[in-house]
Amino acid sequence: MDALALLKQQHQEVDVLFERIRQCGEEEKILLLGKISEKLTIHAQIEERHFYPFARRMGIQDMVDHSLQEHAQVKQLIAEILQLKRHDPRIEQNVQKLQSSVQEHVKEEENTLFPRVSSVASTEDLMSVGMEMQRTMEELSQQELLKMAENQGSTVAP
Ligand SMILES: [Fe+2]
Ligand SMILES: [Fe+2]
Numbered sequence: 001m002d003a004l005a006l007l008k009q010q011h012q013e014v015d016v017l018f019e020r021i022r023q024c025g026e027e028e029k030i031l032l033l034g035k036i037s038e039k040l041t042i043h044a045q046i047e048e049r050h051f052y053p054f055a056r057r058m059g060i061q062d063m064v065d066h067s068l069q070e071h072a073q074v075k076q077l078i079a080e081i082l083q084l085k086r087h088d089p090r091i092e093q094n095v096q097k098l099q100s101s102v103q104e105h106v107k108e109e110e111n112t113l114f115p116r117v118s119s120v121a122s123t124e125d126l127m128s129v130g131m132e133m134q135r136t137m138e139e140l141s142q143q144e145l146l147k148m149a150e151n152q153g154s155t156v157a158p
Contacts, residue, residue, distance in 0.1 A: 002126040003051055004114050006133055010043045011106045018099045030086055033095070037078050040102065042140045044071045046133040054129050055113065058120045063113045070105045077101060 001009075014036060021032040048071065052064045077098045084091050118126070 001130050001134070002123065003054070003130040003133060004118060004126060006130050007043070007047065007051065007114070008110065010039065011110065014039050014043070014102065015106075018095075018102070021095060026086075029091075033081065033091075036098075037082060038144055040074065040078060042137055042144070044075065045140055046136050047071070049136060050129055050133045054121070054125070055117050058117060060113070060116055060120075063108075063116065067105070067109065067113065070101070070108075074098065074101055074105065 017032055017036045017039065021029055021036065024032060048068070052067065055064050077094060081091060081094045081098065084094070
């Protein structure tokens, strides 16, 4: 899959999870929150490790710098949410904040950064970056799972 299609697919997946979290019950909310955090963390990693450096090599600096700042904000928000206890009323508020930050960021990537990249990059290059990202993603998912197994029972504060 080419890099842009892969990233868009992940944006879509996270969007679906955010929609679900709006409607689900208390128990599922914690599970979904974990999933959203994991997906966003992995997504940010593969963009930062592969896609943004690729965009820089294509001569796009300003938007990459801006995107990195937004990633830092999103990560900060995730960390804050994960520190809250499960019944904390601030979770709701912070999840909404997270959702709108992510939506804003995704919109900029899809409407501005991706079209700029695709206007200068070859299909071949986009495919090979996509493959690198997929490889990293598989590695990261395994590490995440291991970490979750190790922490089982203590991942969510009572
Ligand atoms: Fe991003
Ligand atoms: Fe993205």
